[in-house]
Amino acid sequence: MFASDRLDxxxxxxxxxxxxxxxxxxxxxxxxxxxxxxxxxxxxVLAEAIAEGSTVCDIGTGAGLPGLVLAIARPDVRMTLVEPLLRRTTFLEEVVAELRLDHVAVVRGRAEDLHGRATFDVVTSRAVAPLERLLGWSMPLVSPTGALVAMKGRSVHDEIEDAQGFLHTWRCGVPEVFEVGIGLVDPPTTVIRVPWADPAQIGWPLARESKRRPKKRRRAAQ
Structure with missing residues:
Protein backbone atom coordinates (compact mmCIF):
# COMPACT_ATOMS: atom_id res chain seq x y z
CA MET A 1 0.00 0.00 0.00
CA PHE A 2 2.69 2.48 1.10
CA ALA A 3 6.34 1.62 0.49
CA SER A 4 8.60 2.00 3.51
CA ASP A 5 10.07 5.23 2.17
CA ARG A 6 6.57 6.72 1.66
CA LEU A 7 4.93 5.73 4.92
CA ASP A 8 6.20 8.73 6.88
CA VAL A 45 -5.75 1.03 -2.47
CA LEU A 46 -7.07 2.78 -5.59
CA ALA A 47 -3.45 2.64 -6.74
CA GLU A 48 -4.11 -0.99 -7.71
CA ALA A 49 -6.24 0.28 -10.61
CA ILE A 50 -3.68 2.74 -12.00
CA ALA A 51 -0.89 1.71 -14.38
CA GLU A 52 2.70 2.67 -13.77
CA GLY A 53 3.73 6.09 -15.04
CA SER A 54 0.17 7.32 -15.62
CA THR A 55 -0.90 10.93 -15.74
CA VAL A 56 -3.77 11.30 -13.27
CA CYS A 57 -6.31 14.04 -12.61
CA ASP A 58 -8.35 14.00 -9.40
CA ILE A 59 -11.43 16.20 -9.79
CA GLY A 60 -13.17 17.68 -6.76
CA THR A 61 -10.24 16.50 -4.69
CA GLY A 62 -11.27 18.44 -1.58
CA ALA A 63 -8.58 17.90 1.03
CA GLY A 64 -6.74 15.50 -1.28
CA LEU A 65 -8.82 12.33 -1.21
CA PRO A 66 -8.00 10.24 -3.13
CA GLY A 67 -5.57 12.24 -5.30
CA LEU A 68 -3.01 13.36 -2.75
CA VAL A 69 -3.00 9.94 -1.09
CA LEU A 70 -2.37 8.32 -4.47
CA ALA A 71 0.45 10.75 -5.16
CA ILE A 72 2.08 9.84 -1.85
CA ALA A 73 1.73 6.12 -2.52
CA ARG A 74 2.75 6.35 -6.18
CA PRO A 75 5.67 8.69 -6.92
CA ASP A 76 5.72 7.30 -10.49
CA VAL A 77 2.47 9.04 -11.48
CA ARG A 78 2.00 12.69 -12.44
CA MET A 79 -0.91 13.96 -10.37
CA THR A 80 -3.10 17.01 -10.98
CA LEU A 81 -5.46 17.96 -8.13
CA VAL A 82 -8.47 20.00 -9.25
CA GLU A 83 -10.50 21.85 -6.61
CA PRO A 84 -12.54 25.10 -6.88
CA LEU A 85 -12.41 26.29 -3.24
CA LEU A 86 -9.50 28.54 -2.24
CA ARG A 87 -9.20 27.30 1.34
CA ARG A 88 -8.83 23.75 0.07
CA THR A 89 -6.31 24.53 -2.65
CA THR A 90 -4.30 26.57 -0.14
CA PHE A 91 -4.16 23.56 2.18
CA LEU A 92 -3.22 21.26 -0.72
CA GLU A 93 -0.42 23.56 -1.86
CA GLU A 94 0.96 23.72 1.67
CA VAL A 95 0.94 19.93 2.00
CA VAL A 96 2.54 19.45 -1.42
CA ALA A 97 5.29 21.91 -0.48
CA GLU A 98 5.93 20.43 2.97
CA LEU A 99 6.06 16.84 1.69
CA ARG A 100 8.06 17.89 -1.40
CA LEU A 101 5.73 16.17 -3.82
CA ASP A 102 7.28 17.51 -7.02
CA HIS A 103 5.09 15.28 -9.18
CA VAL A 104 1.87 16.98 -7.97
CA ALA A 105 0.19 20.09 -9.42
CA VAL A 106 -2.70 21.89 -7.72
CA VAL A 107 -5.25 23.63 -9.94
CA ARG A 108 -7.91 25.89 -8.48
CA GLY A 109 -10.99 25.52 -10.63
CA ARG A 110 -13.64 23.12 -11.78
CA ALA A 111 -13.17 20.14 -14.04
CA GLU A 112 -14.97 22.02 -16.83
CA ASP A 113 -12.25 24.67 -16.78
CA LEU A 114 -9.81 22.08 -18.15
CA HIS A 115 -12.09 20.73 -20.87
CA GLY A 116 -10.36 21.09 -24.22
CA ARG A 117 -7.10 22.11 -22.53
CA ALA A 118 -5.72 18.88 -21.05
CA THR A 119 -6.28 15.13 -21.05
CA PHE A 120 -5.03 12.40 -18.72
CA ASP A 121 -4.56 8.64 -18.65
CA VAL A 122 -6.78 8.41 -15.57
CA VAL A 123 -9.41 10.74 -14.11
CA THR A 124 -10.28 9.92 -10.51
CA SER A 125 -12.82 11.11 -7.97
CA ARG A 126 -14.34 10.12 -4.65
CA ALA A 127 -17.94 10.80 -3.65
CA VAL A 128 -18.22 13.74 -6.05
CA ALA A 129 -21.51 13.12 -7.90
CA PRO A 130 -23.79 10.45 -9.40
CA LEU A 131 -22.24 8.73 -12.41
CA GLU A 132 -24.16 10.58 -15.12
CA ARG A 133 -22.97 13.96 -13.85
CA LEU A 134 -19.51 12.61 -13.11
CA LEU A 135 -19.14 11.39 -16.70
CA GLY A 136 -19.93 14.86 -17.99
CA TRP A 137 -17.16 16.36 -15.88
CA SER A 138 -14.61 13.57 -16.24
CA MET A 139 -14.76 12.08 -19.74
CA PRO A 140 -13.66 15.26 -21.57
CA LEU A 141 -10.44 14.97 -19.53
CA VAL A 142 -9.85 11.31 -20.43
CA SER A 143 -7.26 10.66 -23.14
CA PRO A 144 -8.28 8.42 -26.08
CA THR A 145 -6.71 5.35 -24.44
CA GLY A 146 -7.43 6.43 -20.85
CA ALA A 147 -10.34 5.90 -18.48
CA LEU A 148 -12.41 7.34 -15.69
CA VAL A 149 -11.51 5.41 -12.50
CA ALA A 150 -13.77 6.52 -9.67
CA MET A 151 -14.46 5.35 -6.14
CA LYS A 152 -18.12 4.47 -5.72
CA GLY A 153 -20.57 3.06 -3.18
CA ARG A 154 -23.20 0.35 -3.16
CA SER A 155 -25.51 2.21 -5.56
CA VAL A 156 -22.99 2.05 -8.41
CA HIS A 157 -25.03 -0.43 -10.49
CA ASP A 158 -28.14 1.75 -10.20
CA GLU A 159 -26.05 4.74 -11.30
CA ILE A 160 -24.82 2.81 -14.34
CA GLU A 161 -28.40 2.00 -15.29
CA ASP A 162 -29.42 5.65 -14.96
CA ALA A 163 -26.46 6.74 -17.11
CA GLN A 164 -27.06 4.36 -20.05
CA GLY A 165 -28.25 7.10 -22.39
CA PHE A 166 -25.27 9.27 -21.60
CA LEU A 167 -22.82 6.38 -22.01
CA HIS A 168 -24.24 5.62 -25.44
CA THR A 169 -24.41 9.23 -26.66
CA TRP A 170 -20.84 9.95 -25.65
CA ARG A 171 -19.54 6.63 -27.03
CA CYS A 172 -18.19 5.43 -23.73
CA GLY A 173 -17.09 1.86 -23.29
CA VAL A 174 -18.83 -0.66 -21.06
CA PRO A 175 -18.38 0.31 -17.39
CA GLU A 176 -16.44 -2.18 -15.28
CA VAL A 177 -17.11 -2.44 -11.54
CA PHE A 178 -14.57 -4.15 -9.31
CA GLU A 179 -13.04 -4.03 -5.83
CA VAL A 180 -9.54 -3.02 -4.76
CA GLY A 181 -7.85 -3.48 -1.41
CA ILE A 182 -9.23 -6.97 -0.83
CA GLY A 183 -7.56 -8.27 2.32
CA LEU A 184 -6.10 -4.83 3.03
CA VAL A 185 -9.12 -2.71 3.91
CA ASP A 186 -12.52 -3.72 5.25
CA PRO A 187 -14.71 -3.31 3.35
CA PRO A 188 -12.77 -3.24 0.06
CA THR A 189 -13.04 -0.11 -2.05
CA THR A 190 -15.56 -0.30 -4.90
CA VAL A 191 -14.29 1.19 -8.15
CA ILE A 192 -15.88 1.89 -11.52
CA ARG A 193 -13.78 2.13 -14.67
CA VAL A 194 -15.16 3.73 -17.84
CA PRO A 195 -12.97 3.89 -20.98
CA TRP A 196 -13.86 5.16 -24.44
CA ALA A 197 -15.53 2.55 -26.64
CA ASP A 198 -13.27 3.48 -29.56
CA PRO A 199 -10.16 5.65 -29.02
CA ALA A 200 -10.56 6.92 -32.59
CA GLN A 201 -14.11 8.16 -31.97
CA ILE A 202 -14.26 10.10 -28.73
CA GLY A 203 -17.83 11.18 -28.18
CA TRP A 204 -17.76 14.26 -26.00
CA PRO A 205 -16.92 16.93 -28.62
CA LEU A 206 -19.73 15.58 -30.80
CA ALA A 207 -22.15 15.78 -27.90
CA ARG A 208 -21.07 19.32 -27.13
CA GLU A 209 -21.36 20.44 -30.73
CA SER A 210 -24.81 18.92 -31.10
CA LYS A 211 -26.04 21.01 -28.18
CA ARG A 212 -24.69 24.17 -29.77
CA ARG A 213 -26.03 23.42 -33.25
CA PRO A 214 -29.16 25.54 -33.90
CA LYS A 215 -32.34 23.70 -34.71
CA LYS A 216 -33.53 23.83 -38.30
CA ARG A 217 -36.43 26.14 -38.87
CA ARG A 218 -39.56 24.60 -40.22
CA ARG A 219 -40.72 25.91 -43.56
CA ALA A 220 -43.79 28.03 -43.42
CA ALA A 221 -46.92 26.36 -44.73
CA GLN A 222 -47.56 27.16 -48.40
Missing amino acids: LAVRYTELLATEGVLRGLIGPREAPRLWERHVLNSA
Missing part, protein backbone atom coordinates in the same frame (compact mmCIF):
# COMPACT_ATOMS: atom_id res chain seq x y z
CA LEU A 9 4.73 11.03 4.22
CA ALA A 10 1.34 9.34 4.54
CA VAL A 11 1.46 9.63 8.33
CA ARG A 12 2.36 13.32 8.16
CA TYR A 13 -0.42 14.03 5.67
CA THR A 14 -2.91 12.31 7.98
CA GLU A 15 -1.65 14.42 10.89
CA LEU A 16 -2.18 17.58 8.87
CA LEU A 17 -5.70 16.47 7.96
CA ALA A 18 -6.51 15.81 11.62
CA THR A 19 -5.20 19.20 12.74
CA GLU A 20 -5.16 21.91 10.07
CA GLY A 21 -7.80 20.08 8.06
CA VAL A 22 -10.23 20.16 10.97
CA LEU A 23 -9.38 23.75 11.93
CA ARG A 24 -10.03 24.94 8.38
CA GLY A 25 -13.27 23.02 8.05
CA LEU A 26 -11.95 20.55 5.47
CA ILE A 27 -12.57 17.50 7.64
CA GLY A 28 -15.30 17.07 10.25
CA PRO A 29 -14.04 16.72 13.86
CA ARG A 30 -15.73 13.32 14.17
CA GLU A 31 -13.74 12.03 11.21
CA ALA A 32 -10.34 12.91 12.69
CA PRO A 33 -9.93 9.76 14.85
CA ARG A 34 -10.70 7.45 11.92
CA LEU A 35 -8.96 9.25 9.08
CA TRP A 36 -6.34 6.58 8.57
CA GLU A 37 -8.68 3.60 8.36
CA ARG A 38 -11.71 5.18 6.73
CA HIS A 39 -10.19 7.67 4.34
CA VAL A 40 -6.44 7.37 3.76
CA LEU A 41 -6.12 3.60 3.36
CA ASN A 42 -9.44 3.50 1.52
CA SER A 43 -7.97 5.92 -1.02
CA ALA A 44 -4.51 4.38 -1.17
Whole structure:
Protein backbone atom coordinates (compact mmCIF):
# COMPACT_ATOMS: atom_id res chain seq x y z
CA MET A 1 0.00 0.00 0.00
CA PHE A 2 2.69 2.48 1.10
CA ALA A 3 6.34 1.62 0.49
CA SER A 4 8.60 2.00 3.51
CA ASP A 5 10.07 5.23 2.17
CA ARG A 6 6.57 6.72 1.66
CA LEU A 7 4.93 5.73 4.92
CA ASP A 8 6.20 8.73 6.88
CA LEU A 9 4.73 11.03 4.22
CA ALA A 10 1.34 9.34 4.54
CA VAL A 11 1.46 9.63 8.33
CA ARG A 12 2.36 13.32 8.16
CA TYR A 13 -0.42 14.03 5.67
CA THR A 14 -2.91 12.31 7.98
CA GLU A 15 -1.65 14.42 10.89
CA LEU A 16 -2.18 17.58 8.87
CA LEU A 17 -5.70 16.47 7.96
CA ALA A 18 -6.51 15.81 11.62
CA THR A 19 -5.20 19.20 12.74
CA GLU A 20 -5.16 21.91 10.07
CA GLY A 21 -7.80 20.08 8.06
CA VAL A 22 -10.23 20.16 10.97
CA LEU A 23 -9.38 23.75 11.93
CA ARG A 24 -10.03 24.94 8.38
CA GLY A 25 -13.27 23.02 8.05
CA LEU A 26 -11.95 20.55 5.47
CA ILE A 27 -12.57 17.50 7.64
CA GLY A 28 -15.30 17.07 10.25
CA PRO A 29 -14.04 16.72 13.86
CA ARG A 30 -15.73 13.32 14.17
CA GLU A 31 -13.74 12.03 11.21
CA ALA A 32 -10.34 12.91 12.69
CA PRO A 33 -9.93 9.76 14.85
CA ARG A 34 -10.70 7.45 11.92
CA LEU A 35 -8.96 9.25 9.08
CA TRP A 36 -6.34 6.58 8.57
CA GLU A 37 -8.68 3.60 8.36
CA ARG A 38 -11.71 5.18 6.73
CA HIS A 39 -10.19 7.67 4.34
CA VAL A 40 -6.44 7.37 3.76
CA LEU A 41 -6.12 3.60 3.36
CA ASN A 42 -9.44 3.50 1.52
CA SER A 43 -7.97 5.92 -1.02
CA ALA A 44 -4.51 4.38 -1.17
CA VAL A 45 -5.75 1.03 -2.47
CA LEU A 46 -7.07 2.78 -5.59
CA ALA A 47 -3.45 2.64 -6.74
CA GLU A 48 -4.11 -0.99 -7.71
CA ALA A 49 -6.24 0.28 -10.61
CA ILE A 50 -3.68 2.74 -12.00
CA ALA A 51 -0.89 1.71 -14.38
CA GLU A 52 2.70 2.67 -13.77
CA GLY A 53 3.73 6.09 -15.04
CA SER A 54 0.17 7.32 -15.62
CA THR A 55 -0.90 10.93 -15.74
CA VAL A 56 -3.77 11.30 -13.27
CA CYS A 57 -6.31 14.04 -12.61
CA ASP A 58 -8.35 14.00 -9.40
CA ILE A 59 -11.43 16.20 -9.79
CA GLY A 60 -13.17 17.68 -6.76
CA THR A 61 -10.24 16.50 -4.69
CA GLY A 62 -11.27 18.44 -1.58
CA ALA A 63 -8.58 17.90 1.03
CA GLY A 64 -6.74 15.50 -1.28
CA LEU A 65 -8.82 12.33 -1.21
CA PRO A 66 -8.00 10.24 -3.13
CA GLY A 67 -5.57 12.24 -5.30
CA LEU A 68 -3.01 13.36 -2.75
CA VAL A 69 -3.00 9.94 -1.09
CA LEU A 70 -2.37 8.32 -4.47
CA ALA A 71 0.45 10.75 -5.16
CA ILE A 72 2.08 9.84 -1.85
CA ALA A 73 1.73 6.12 -2.52
CA ARG A 74 2.75 6.35 -6.18
CA PRO A 75 5.67 8.69 -6.92
CA ASP A 76 5.72 7.30 -10.49
CA VAL A 77 2.47 9.04 -11.48
CA ARG A 78 2.00 12.69 -12.44
CA MET A 79 -0.91 13.96 -10.37
CA THR A 80 -3.10 17.01 -10.98
CA LEU A 81 -5.46 17.96 -8.13
CA VAL A 82 -8.47 20.00 -9.25
CA GLU A 83 -10.50 21.85 -6.61
CA PRO A 84 -12.54 25.10 -6.88
CA LEU A 85 -12.41 26.29 -3.24
CA LEU A 86 -9.50 28.54 -2.24
CA ARG A 87 -9.20 27.30 1.34
CA ARG A 88 -8.83 23.75 0.07
CA THR A 89 -6.31 24.53 -2.65
CA THR A 90 -4.30 26.57 -0.14
CA PHE A 91 -4.16 23.56 2.18
CA LEU A 92 -3.22 21.26 -0.72
CA GLU A 93 -0.42 23.56 -1.86
CA GLU A 94 0.96 23.72 1.67
CA VAL A 95 0.94 19.93 2.00
CA VAL A 96 2.54 19.45 -1.42
CA ALA A 97 5.29 21.91 -0.48
CA GLU A 98 5.93 20.43 2.97
CA LEU A 99 6.06 16.84 1.69
CA ARG A 100 8.06 17.89 -1.40
CA LEU A 101 5.73 16.17 -3.82
CA ASP A 102 7.28 17.51 -7.02
CA HIS A 103 5.09 15.28 -9.18
CA VAL A 104 1.87 16.98 -7.97
CA ALA A 105 0.19 20.09 -9.42
CA VAL A 106 -2.70 21.89 -7.72
CA VAL A 107 -5.25 23.63 -9.94
CA ARG A 108 -7.91 25.89 -8.48
CA GLY A 109 -10.99 25.52 -10.63
CA ARG A 110 -13.64 23.12 -11.78
CA ALA A 111 -13.17 20.14 -14.04
CA GLU A 112 -14.97 22.02 -16.83
CA ASP A 113 -12.25 24.67 -16.78
CA LEU A 114 -9.81 22.08 -18.15
CA HIS A 115 -12.09 20.73 -20.87
CA GLY A 116 -10.36 21.09 -24.22
CA ARG A 117 -7.10 22.11 -22.53
CA ALA A 118 -5.72 18.88 -21.05
CA THR A 119 -6.28 15.13 -21.05
CA PHE A 120 -5.03 12.40 -18.72
CA ASP A 121 -4.56 8.64 -18.65
CA VAL A 122 -6.78 8.41 -15.57
CA VAL A 123 -9.41 10.74 -14.11
CA THR A 124 -10.28 9.92 -10.51
CA SER A 125 -12.82 11.11 -7.97
CA ARG A 126 -14.34 10.12 -4.65
CA ALA A 127 -17.94 10.80 -3.65
CA VAL A 128 -18.22 13.74 -6.05
CA ALA A 129 -21.51 13.12 -7.90
CA PRO A 130 -23.79 10.45 -9.40
CA LEU A 131 -22.24 8.73 -12.41
CA GLU A 132 -24.16 10.58 -15.12
CA ARG A 133 -22.97 13.96 -13.85
CA LEU A 134 -19.51 12.61 -13.11
CA LEU A 135 -19.14 11.39 -16.70
CA GLY A 136 -19.93 14.86 -17.99
CA TRP A 137 -17.16 16.36 -15.88
CA SER A 138 -14.61 13.57 -16.24
CA MET A 139 -14.76 12.08 -19.74
CA PRO A 140 -13.66 15.26 -21.57
CA LEU A 141 -10.44 14.97 -19.53
CA VAL A 142 -9.85 11.31 -20.43
CA SER A 143 -7.26 10.66 -23.14
CA PRO A 144 -8.28 8.42 -26.08
CA THR A 145 -6.71 5.35 -24.44
CA GLY A 146 -7.43 6.43 -20.85
CA ALA A 147 -10.34 5.90 -18.48
CA LEU A 148 -12.41 7.34 -15.69
CA VAL A 149 -11.51 5.41 -12.50
CA ALA A 150 -13.77 6.52 -9.67
CA MET A 151 -14.46 5.35 -6.14
CA LYS A 152 -18.12 4.47 -5.72
CA GLY A 153 -20.57 3.06 -3.18
CA ARG A 154 -23.20 0.35 -3.16
CA SER A 155 -25.51 2.21 -5.56
CA VAL A 156 -22.99 2.05 -8.41
CA HIS A 157 -25.03 -0.43 -10.49
CA ASP A 158 -28.14 1.75 -10.20
CA GLU A 159 -26.05 4.74 -11.30
CA ILE A 160 -24.82 2.81 -14.34
CA GLU A 161 -28.40 2.00 -15.29
CA ASP A 162 -29.42 5.65 -14.96
CA ALA A 163 -26.46 6.74 -17.11
CA GLN A 164 -27.06 4.36 -20.05
CA GLY A 165 -28.25 7.10 -22.39
CA PHE A 166 -25.27 9.27 -21.60
CA LEU A 167 -22.82 6.38 -22.01
CA HIS A 168 -24.24 5.62 -25.44
CA THR A 169 -24.41 9.23 -26.66
CA TRP A 170 -20.84 9.95 -25.65
CA ARG A 171 -19.54 6.63 -27.03
CA CYS A 172 -18.19 5.43 -23.73
CA GLY A 173 -17.09 1.86 -23.29
CA VAL A 174 -18.83 -0.66 -21.06
CA PRO A 175 -18.38 0.31 -17.39
CA GLU A 176 -16.44 -2.18 -15.28
CA VAL A 177 -17.11 -2.44 -11.54
CA PHE A 178 -14.57 -4.15 -9.31
CA GLU A 179 -13.04 -4.03 -5.83
CA VAL A 180 -9.54 -3.02 -4.76
CA GLY A 181 -7.85 -3.48 -1.41
CA ILE A 182 -9.23 -6.97 -0.83
CA GLY A 183 -7.56 -8.27 2.32
CA LEU A 184 -6.10 -4.83 3.03
CA VAL A 185 -9.12 -2.71 3.91
CA ASP A 186 -12.52 -3.72 5.25
CA PRO A 187 -14.71 -3.31 3.35
CA PRO A 188 -12.77 -3.24 0.06
CA THR A 189 -13.04 -0.11 -2.05
CA THR A 190 -15.56 -0.30 -4.90
CA VAL A 191 -14.29 1.19 -8.15
CA ILE A 192 -15.88 1.89 -11.52
CA ARG A 193 -13.78 2.13 -14.67
CA VAL A 194 -15.16 3.73 -17.84
CA PRO A 195 -12.97 3.89 -20.98
CA TRP A 196 -13.86 5.16 -24.44
CA ALA A 197 -15.53 2.55 -26.64
CA ASP A 198 -13.27 3.48 -29.56
CA PRO A 199 -10.16 5.65 -29.02
CA ALA A 200 -10.56 6.92 -32.59
CA GLN A 201 -14.11 8.16 -31.97
CA ILE A 202 -14.26 10.10 -28.73
CA GLY A 203 -17.83 11.18 -28.18
CA TRP A 204 -17.76 14.26 -26.00
CA PRO A 205 -16.92 16.93 -28.62
CA LEU A 206 -19.73 15.58 -30.80
CA ALA A 207 -22.15 15.78 -27.90
CA ARG A 208 -21.07 19.32 -27.13
CA GLU A 209 -21.36 20.44 -30.73
CA SER A 210 -24.81 18.92 -31.10
CA LYS A 211 -26.04 21.01 -28.18
CA ARG A 212 -24.69 24.17 -29.77
CA ARG A 213 -26.03 23.42 -33.25
CA PRO A 214 -29.16 25.54 -33.90
CA LYS A 215 -32.34 23.70 -34.71
CA LYS A 216 -33.53 23.83 -38.30
CA ARG A 217 -36.43 26.14 -38.87
CA ARG A 218 -39.56 24.60 -40.22
CA ARG A 219 -40.72 25.91 -43.56
CA ALA A 220 -43.79 28.03 -43.42
CA ALA A 221 -46.92 26.36 -44.73
CA GLN A 222 -47.56 27.16 -48.40
